Amino acid sequence: MWIYEKKLQYPVRVSTCNPKLAKYLIEQYGGADGELAAALRYLNQRYSIPDKVIGLLTDIGTEEFAHLEMIATMVYKLTKDATLEQLKEAGLDAHYVNHDRALFYNNAAGVPWTAAYIQAKGDPIADLYEDIAAEEKARATYQWIINMSDDPDLNDGLRFLREREIVHAQRFREAVEILKEERDRKKIF
Amino acid sequence: MFTTRKQYYPYISPFDPCPPIRVKTYVTAPNLYLGFQPPNLPQFSPHEALQKGTLWKVFYDPYYSPYEMANKGDYK
Amino acid sequence: MKQLPKEYYELLEQLQAVDFVLVELTLYLDTHPNDYQAIQQFNQFAQKRKQLKKQYEETYGPLQQFGNSYSSYPWNWDDTPWPWQV
Numbered sequence: 512m513w514i515y516e517k518k519l520q521y522p523v524r525v526s527t528c529n530p531k532l533a534k535y536l537i538e539q540y541g542g543a544d545g546e547l548a549a550a551l552r553y554l555n556q557r558y559s560i561p562d563k564v565i566g567l568l569t570d571i572g573t574e575e576f577a578h579l580e581m582i583a584t585m586v587y588k589l590t591k592d593a594t595l596e597q598l599k600e601a602g603l604d605a606h607y608v609n610h611d612r613a614l615f616y617n618n619a620a621g622v623p624w625t626a627a628y629i630q631a632k633g634d635p636i637a638d639l640y641e642d643i644a645a646e647e648k649a650r651a652t653y654q655w656i657i658n659m660s661d662d663p664d665l666n667d668g669l670r671f672l673r674e675r676e677i678v679h680a681q682r683f684r685e686a687v688e689i690l691k692e693e694r695d696r697k698k699i700f
Numbered sequence: 701m702f703t704t705r706k707q708y709y710p711y712i713s714p715f716d717p718c719p720p721i722r723v724k725t726y727v728t729a730p731n732l733y734l735g736f737q738p739p740n741l742p743q744f745s746p747h748e749a750l751q752k753g754t755l756w757k758v759f760y761d762p763y764y765s766p767y768e769m770a771n772k773g774d775y776k
Numbered sequence: 777m778k779q780l781p782k783e784y785y786e787l788l789e790q791l792q793a794v795d796f797v798l799v800e801l802t803l804y805l806d807t808h809p810n811d812y813q814a815i816q817q818f819n820q821f822a823q824k825r826k827q828l829k830k831q832y833e834e835t836y837g838p839l840q841q842f843g844n845s846y847s848s849y850p851w852n853w854d855d856t857p858w859p860w861q862v
Binding site: 514517518519520522523564566567570571574580583587588678679685686689 | 839859
């Protein structure tokens with residue numbers, strides 16, 4: 512089971528009320544390479560992967576939910592008391608008429624999250640390569656969001672999240688090496 | 701000198717309508733180079749590690765926007 | 777409305793820092809199960825987090841529920857602020 516902890520993984524701050532940035536950030540909430548997709552991808556793959564890497568998928572999947580909560584916090588703070596005028600200017604008028612200021616699992620273009628974003632091939636190498644790719648794509652997405660943002664406090668939190676993608680990709684690469692079972696053996700091909 | 705920022709120069713046609721971006725960059729993060737992490741690599745202090753997003757120095761590779769680069773620079 | 781003191785943010789960040797080391801060591805040990813020194817460091821930090829958790833909860837209320845933290849009277853788990861509100 513899972514136990515919720517009543518604190519964020521990292522102290523999230525934003526400098527200004529800026530719904531435009533929230534519109535970009537929602538990509539990492541309900542987008543193809545976002546934190547929801549990441550968490551569900553790893554926690555689903557772990558049932559059909561060799562025992563040696565189940566722990567890693569479980570732990571990274573769990574950390575992704577902490578990241579999802581950080582993104583939610585950023586979006587929440589950026590839109591909390593925004594006026595309708597500000598929401599309209601930010602291009603969130605269509606969001607408003609459907610959801611008010613509620614968060615929703617959709618991407619920056621408003622496309623709702625779909626399970627088609629995540630793969631589970633049942634082949635350990637195919638699945639781990641998918642996971643490495645997912646981490647690199649999430650890293651790139653954070654870079655593009657940082658490029659669009661002029662909020663130093665927000666970027667500080669985004670840099671933390673981007674760095675986590677690098678570490679996760681490293682661990683997934685190690686998982687592949689573990690499954691190759693060649694680390695301690697002399698290469699005699 | 702080693703950098704995790706790589707460049708390339710895309711082909712430019714005289715018929716490209718937008719003013720050309722002559723140099724494109726991309727990131728090759730440290731995880732691409734390390735291989736299986738060896739034991740006892742240098743660590744950050746707990747507070748620094750939290751602030752930087754990694755316990756091990758070898759993975760630290762921060763990214764700054766062009767906007768921030770005006771002040772800090774994207775390169776370490 | 778209650779406002780959180782400066783000390784709250786400092787203690788929270790201390791806890792976040794120690795917990796972050798534990799997250800990092802957990803992922804590392806998932807792929808390096810035989811690194812004795814890393815396990816020693818892990819256990820040291822696990823002990824440190826236990827102390828910090830106790831200290832935090834005495835002042836600011838339970839961090840976890842379903843019985844992983846004690847409750848005072850009345851039930852204080854759903855007291856504000858929640859993490860995204862601070």
